[in-house]
Structures are given as C-alpha cells and as structure tokens.
Amino acid sequence: MTANTPIKRLLIANRGEIAVRVIKTARRLGIHTIALYSDADANAMHVRDADEAWHLGAAPARESYLDTAKVLAIAHAAKADAIHPGYGFLSENSDFASACEDLGIRFIGPSGAAILAMGDKSGAKALMQAAGVPVLPGYHGADQSLELLRDQARQTGFPLLIKAASGGGGKGMRRVEGLAEFDEALAVVKREALAAFGDDHVLLERYLPRARHVEVQVFADSLGNAIYLGDRDCSLQRRHQKVIEEAPAPDIPAPLRQRMGEAAVAAARAIDYRGAGTIEFLLCEGEFFFMEMNTRLQVEHPVTECVTGQDLVAWQLAVAEGKPLPLTQEEVVLRGHAVEARLYAEDVPAGFLPASGPIHWLHWPMGIRIDTGVGAGDEVSPYYDPMIAKLVAHGQSRAEAFAKLAEALGALTLGPLVHNGALLLRLCQEPEVLAMRHHTQWPIPTGPLPIPALAWPLAALWLASRPDMTPPGSSSPWQQARGFRLGSHKRWTVVVRMGDERRTLTLDESAGTFEWQGGHLPYAAGPDHLRLLQGKTWQRYPVQAAGQGFVLQIQGRNIPFCEEDPLHQAPSDQHHGSDLREVRAPMHGILVALLVDAGQQVKRGQPLLVLEAMKMEHSLKAERDGVIEALHCRQGDQVSQGSVLVQFAQSDEPAEVSAS
Structure with missing residues (x-):
C-alpha cells in the first residue's frame, strides 16, 4: 500500500479515553474504525463507539493489548490499512511498528528505526549531543555492572536519578540522595524496568531539585518538513507522573522559547522523524536540558490543540497518508491559555494508591473539554491505568483557564469510586501554582482536607x-x-x-x-x-x-x-485487635517481591512485600516491630484488594503496615 493512499479502515490498538479520542476524529474524516477489547473491556465506551470491535484476550495487558501477534492477526483479518497505537501499550514498540510496515499496514507514528533510536535513552542522549541539543551530566553507557554504576554515581554526584534506559511515563525511576541508598534503589528500578519494558538497563542523571518540566510538541512529515507547535509545562507531578499540564509554558522569555523549539526540531530531524512527537526538557535557571523524546501522541496533547486550534490526530492521519504538514512554522499561532487536569481513580491521602470499581453516578461539568473513556454504569478496571478522564479548560489568559477548570472540578459529580478530583481543585486554587512558583519536586499537598463546615x-x-x-x-x-x-x-x-x-x-x-x-x-x-x-x-x-x-x-x-439513632452506642473496639494482625492488599495487583518469611522478626519500617498495581510498584512496610506468623501469598500471585497477605503473631502492639 502506497503512503499517499487514503486510509479507509483504521484499527485502534488501545483502549479507554485515547481510543475514544481517535475514533471521534476518524469518524469526522469518514474513516471506518475498528476497536480491540479484552475480557475486562467487553462493554467499554471505545467498544460501543467504534464501527466494529474485536476480542483480543484475557484482561491482563500481556495477554491482550500487549500481544503483538494477536493485534496484527486481527488487523489482517479485519482488513485494516492503518493502526493507531494511541499512547502506552504498543505505541513506542519499535518491533511492532516495523512489523506493521512489513505487513503493508501503516503505523500511525514514526518508523520502527526512529522509535528504537529514542527508546534507547542512553543512545538517544548521544544522538542529541551530536545534534547540538543540551543534555544532563550522567552515565548512559552499556556496562551495567554494580561496581561501575556505583562509581559513575559518585562521579555524577548526589542527588541523582536512576532511570530505566527503555522507560517512560515515570515508571522505572528513583531519586537517590546518597551512596548508602544506591544499591536498593537500583534493584527497584531494574525490577520495575524489566517488568514494564522487558529491559533492566538503567542510566544515571544529575538531579535538578528545582527544575521545571517543559516539553515541545514537534511534527514532521515524509516530505522533509518539521515544525514545533508550541510548548507545555508539566511540572505538577506526583511519583514522576504528570497531574496538571498547561500550554503554553508560562513565564518563559520569547528568545528562550524559540531556542527550545528549534532544539526540539533539530532533535526530530536527527532521527529522520515522522509524525507527532514530544521533546521533553528540564528547564532550570534559564538553561534547558534534553530528557527524552516520546515518539507518540502525548496524553496532554489537548492543551496544544486548544491553543493552536488544530486536531493533532487529524495531522497524524494526514502525515501517514503522505500529505504535507497543514501549517508552516510561520503560520503557527497560539491563542490564549489551556490547562488540563488528569482525573484518576486513586486514594490521595493513602499515598495515591490506585483504585478501581464501578461508577454509579457521573455528571460532567459544562463549558470545558472532557476526554474520557467511561460513563455512568461503567467500571474502572484494576488491570490498566486508573485515569478516568482529562478535563481541559481554555481561556484568554492563564488565570481565566485555571478559574474555568476550578469551577468545572467543583461541579463534577462522580462516585462512589474514589478519585483525585478534590486534589485537582485544590491545585487549581493553590497560590504557589497560580503564581507559577512550583517545580517538578514541589510537594503536592496530599493530607486529608478538613470537612467543609457547611x-x-x-x-x-x-x-x-x-x-x-x-x-x-x-x-x-x-x-x-x-x-x-x-x-x-x-x-x-x-x-x-x-x-x-x-x-x-x-x-x-x-x-x-x-x-x-x-x-x-x-x-x-x-x-x-x-x-x-x-x-x-x-x-x-x-x-x-x-x-x-x-x-x-x-x-x-x-x-x-x-x-443515626441518637441513642446508638459506638461499637466496642475490644475485638478489633486481631484485624490489625492482618496485612491486607490495599489494591488489586501482582506480588512482584516477597521479602519476608514465616517466623521472621521484623522491625518497624522494614519492607514486607512489593505489589505492582497499574504500572507502579508499591512497597508495604511494617509500622511496628513484630513476628511473621504466616504468609498467605506467593511471589507472582495476582491479589485482590482487601485480601490477607501476611499474618502477624499476637502481641500487645500488633503490627500495622503502610504503603509507599
């Protein structure tokens, strides 16, 4: 199939809100859409919205959305002439992109070679240095021996970041304050990296404590044109994952903004890029440093669409059809300000523990853009990312955009599923945020909010x-x-x-x-x-x-x-002590590491086990000294929220656990 042939049948190799988002643009362009679904997504919104939907497999992503053979087999059987990977899952899988090309199916994204070049974080930094793009000091080599990594850590200096070389999305990343913490943090990153990306290679980077995360949206076609469509600030983060994003990035002098945009285009040209991509920079005291390139459409692309007035998915499809970019650099005009909040199913006071469950009631606020993959009666599955929706407000100024978003979050009606809506509202009204005094390590307030007097x-x-x-x-x-x-x-x-x-x-x-x-x-x-x-x-x-x-x-x-009856007496707590002896799973997940044995004496703060839930690891630690009486789980088990994992022996002060 030639590149300039119109796309007629588009398979979306993803789920949730991004699948729904792609379907909307494809339908507007008259393209037939084909959805995929796992057992957990049989009744999902993206399945309902698509022109047709094919069953992939069991709920775990490894058996469905990450199974390249199944996805390609369905694409062939459904006569798809293009595949849009969305973000996550297979979107930055170079083998998958190359396999699509080999089968004559257009991959809506860059070539497999370009993905491979940027997927190797160490190699990508070398490429960027050669292209004249500033990079952070650190170690990006192939030698992964513990001794050498320790030595490189000493030379880089502390604090530093250990990052998965094939990572992204905040997964496989740990901040290390000193050499005493290095070995344990390295082990955690390698384990996360292997589980998430199938590659445990890491790199080390100088840590900038008060840097901003500023990224530039680039676009390139197959005819040699490459431009940037403004920038975004994504500095409000928790666990290295973005919470609120905005465009354009505020308080950046025009000359610096232009240099960043031109450096981003140079990065894209260095790998002969095609399609939508994002160059992520750390900005600190007027200097910017290349972090990584996301070779796909970003979660936060709607804020760029709002300020440019462009449909980036339509751009992706046009580029895949061999058409030139719709605009030149001189024609790109930014209007107003946009801010996006990621609404997650998560328990904020409990340390952002991911949540799952049904949505019994839901009413979206008016006057803003809502990108979502769920509605009333749907369910957030424990098997995938817990994002419920993206709420996007656009105004003539930054203050107006934040005010609109705050008003919308205050009007949001969603439950009984626990979510982070109150935190997002709090951030939209936070003076430090409104004055742009936050940075990537700014401590997001997570404590319980007082109950409003009213x-x-x-x-x-x-x-x-x-x-x-x-x-x-x-x-x-x-x-x-x-x-x-x-x-x-x-x-x-x-x-x-x-x-x-x-x-x-x-x-x-x-x-x-x-x-x-x-x-x-x-x-x-x-x-x-x-x-x-x-x-x-x-x-x-x-x-x-x-x-x-x-x-x-x-x-x-x-x-x-x-x-309640005012004569009601509070129940006695005398029988509750035994409950404290049980360590229960705070969420659905996979037990990736069991760190204790039956009969073992443990100290307060000692890690007991590690759960992987929704792409992140959560360590359960003992709150008090105690003795392990029994284990009710094994490494590799899929555990349900509330299930008993560890039993402590009876004592005067039963052990409790905390998740981190």
Whole structure:
C-alpha cells in the first residue's frame, strides 16, 4: 500500500479515553474504525463507539493489548490499512511498528528505526549531543555492572536519578540522595524496568531539585518538513507522573522559547522523524536540558490543540497518508491559555494508591473539554491505568483557564469510586501554582482536607427534607427523616454520622430558609440535590444514595453521611485487635517481591512485600516491630484488594503496615 493512499479502515490498538479520542476524529474524516477489547473491556465506551470491535484476550495487558501477534492477526483479518497505537501499550514498540510496515499496514507514528533510536535513552542522549541539543551530566553507557554504576554515581554526584534506559511515563525511576541508598534503589528500578519494558538497563542523571518540566510538541512529515507547535509545562507531578499540564509554558522569555523549539526540531530531524512527537526538557535557571523524546501522541496533547486550534490526530492521519504538514512554522499561532487536569481513580491521602470499581453516578461539568473513556454504569478496571478522564479548560489568559477548570472540578459529580478530583481543585486554587512558583519536586499537598463546615448542616438538611429516607413501617420519632419535632414550630433535630464522627444538629426553618451562622439561607431540595442561595448565587450540591446513607458532594469532594439513632452506642473496639494482625492488599495487583518469611522478626519500617498495581510498584512496610506468623501469598500471585497477605503473631502492639 502506497503512503499517499487514503486510509479507509483504521484499527485502534488501545483502549479507554485515547481510543475514544481517535475514533471521534476518524469518524469526522469518514474513516471506518475498528476497536480491540479484552475480557475486562467487553462493554467499554471505545467498544460501543467504534464501527466494529474485536476480542483480543484475557484482561491482563500481556495477554491482550500487549500481544503483538494477536493485534496484527486481527488487523489482517479485519482488513485494516492503518493502526493507531494511541499512547502506552504498543505505541513506542519499535518491533511492532516495523512489523506493521512489513505487513503493508501503516503505523500511525514514526518508523520502527526512529522509535528504537529514542527508546534507547542512553543512545538517544548521544544522538542529541551530536545534534547540538543540551543534555544532563550522567552515565548512559552499556556496562551495567554494580561496581561501575556505583562509581559513575559518585562521579555524577548526589542527588541523582536512576532511570530505566527503555522507560517512560515515570515508571522505572528513583531519586537517590546518597551512596548508602544506591544499591536498593537500583534493584527497584531494574525490577520495575524489566517488568514494564522487558529491559533492566538503567542510566544515571544529575538531579535538578528545582527544575521545571517543559516539553515541545514537534511534527514532521515524509516530505522533509518539521515544525514545533508550541510548548507545555508539566511540572505538577506526583511519583514522576504528570497531574496538571498547561500550554503554553508560562513565564518563559520569547528568545528562550524559540531556542527550545528549534532544539526540539533539530532533535526530530536527527532521527529522520515522522509524525507527532514530544521533546521533553528540564528547564532550570534559564538553561534547558534534553530528557527524552516520546515518539507518540502525548496524553496532554489537548492543551496544544486548544491553543493552536488544530486536531493533532487529524495531522497524524494526514502525515501517514503522505500529505504535507497543514501549517508552516510561520503560520503557527497560539491563542490564549489551556490547562488540563488528569482525573484518576486513586486514594490521595493513602499515598495515591490506585483504585478501581464501578461508577454509579457521573455528571460532567459544562463549558470545558472532557476526554474520557467511561460513563455512568461503567467500571474502572484494576488491570490498566486508573485515569478516568482529562478535563481541559481554555481561556484568554492563564488565570481565566485555571478559574474555568476550578469551577468545572467543583461541579463534577462522580462516585462512589474514589478519585483525585478534590486534589485537582485544590491545585487549581493553590497560590504557589497560580503564581507559577512550583517545580517538578514541589510537594503536592496530599493530607486529608478538613470537612467543609457547611457539609454537616447540609447533610442534616437533606435528611430533614427527604421523606423517603424514613424506614418503612417505622414509628420511632428518631427514625423520622424529617426530624423529631415538638410543638408547631419547625425546629428539626437530626443526628448525622460520617465515619466515626457523630453530630447532633438543630435546624430552624422559616419560609423556605434555614438558619446558618446567624443568617437564613434560602434552600430547595430536588430528587438528587440541594440548592442554597449564597449571596446572589444559587449553589447546587448533588446528593446520591449509597448503602445505608448518602454521599454529599461539596467543593469537589464526595463525603459519605448517614442518619443515626441518637441513642446508638459506638461499637466496642475490644475485638478489633486481631484485624490489625492482618496485612491486607490495599489494591488489586501482582506480588512482584516477597521479602519476608514465616517466623521472621521484623522491625518497624522494614519492607514486607512489593505489589505492582497499574504500572507502579508499591512497597508495604511494617509500622511496628513484630513476628511473621504466616504468609498467605506467593511471589507472582495476582491479589485482590482487601485480601490477607501476611499474618502477624499476637502481641500487645500488633503490627500495622503502610504503603509507599
């Protein structure tokens, strides 16, 4: 098939929001779309949206989305003339790209040779040096002996980063403060790298403690044209993974911005690149250093689309058809500012532990762009990345874009699945972020947020205003959802519980208002929400039934409440001690390392085991001294959230564990 033949049948070798995103553009261009799905994705949105969908295999990615033979066999059987790999999975697999070329199927991306050149992080840095692109000091050699790596670490200096040579996406990366930590960190990186990329080679790099992560979007066609489409700042990160991205990167002088863009184009030309790519730089005190090139479409490409007004997936398809780039460098115009927040299913206070489960209720906010692969009734699977959606706001200024995003996050209704929406809202209102004083190591606030003061009276008001909350057949005044009243005045007493905290609240109503902080707020109750008139604005607070209670959404958070009999006594904790003896899996995952044996004495802080969940390793450590009584797992086991992994012997102070 010649390069200038129009694409008619496009197979998307991916899942989730990026598959849905590609399908939207392909449908607009009149291209027939073919989706792939695993057992876990049989009813997924990308399957529903595509023109046709083919079953790949079992839920684990290694048996489905990462199985190149299956993907290519389906592409042949489905008569696909092109494959879009999205990002992740096979998108930067040079063998897969080359195999597509050999079969006459266009790979929507660069050549296998270009992917290979940049996939080898050590070789890529050598190429960049030859092309005149600045690189960080460090070691990028082939000799991987422990002695040599230790010596190179000494020469590079601390702190430094150990990075998987074939890595990306923040996986296979550890910061090391000194030589005493080096061996253990090296072992972890090698294990992660082997599991994620099939290659345990590492490189060492000087660590810049207050650097910004700035990346440049490049595009090249097969006719010799190469340009850059602005830049993005991705400095807000946790565990080396991006949380919020924006375009253009703020507070960069025009001459420096131009030098970075030209260096990015030089990097692409050095490997005869074709298609969409991203050159990632570290920017520190007016100097920039090449980190790596992502030879694919980036997760954060929507912010570039917003400020350029271009569809980058359409550009990818046009380049694959042999067409020239739609714009020259001089024609690229950036308008306004865009910011993107990655909405993840994760427990932030628990250390960003990935979460999974069903989405029972979901209402997306209006006025911004939503890229997602799920809807109400869908489920976030424990087998894949826990990203739920990308929320993208575009404004005339940076302040306007952040304000729009904050408003949208405050209006988001999603549950009961735990997610990081409250953290994203917090970041959009954080003074350090709004003043652009953050960097890649800026400590993202992860502690539990205080419960908003208004949440308690809202919960009481909901109970008092919902007749359907009264248990059927109940005659107890304490169980009347409208509250226990004496006399003819409307004075409600309601007992509300959230977790272990109980409050008795008294509400005074007068003419559709309730008393709050010395004033009366007008309110209205709908079937799934409360509305309050605060100042001159009606604020809507969604409420959803959940189990024996309900979930109130306020300030971007899902807060669970329930009504309780005020005569109820708190349960005794005397029988709970045995529960603390059990080390349970905090998430679904694979046990990649079991570090203790039955009968072994362990000390507080000692690692017990390592779980790999959603592409990241999580070490479970003992919180107290103790003795291992029994192990209920083996290395390589697939474990479920809540399953017992380790049993501690009975003691006066039972051991607990923490995940890190």
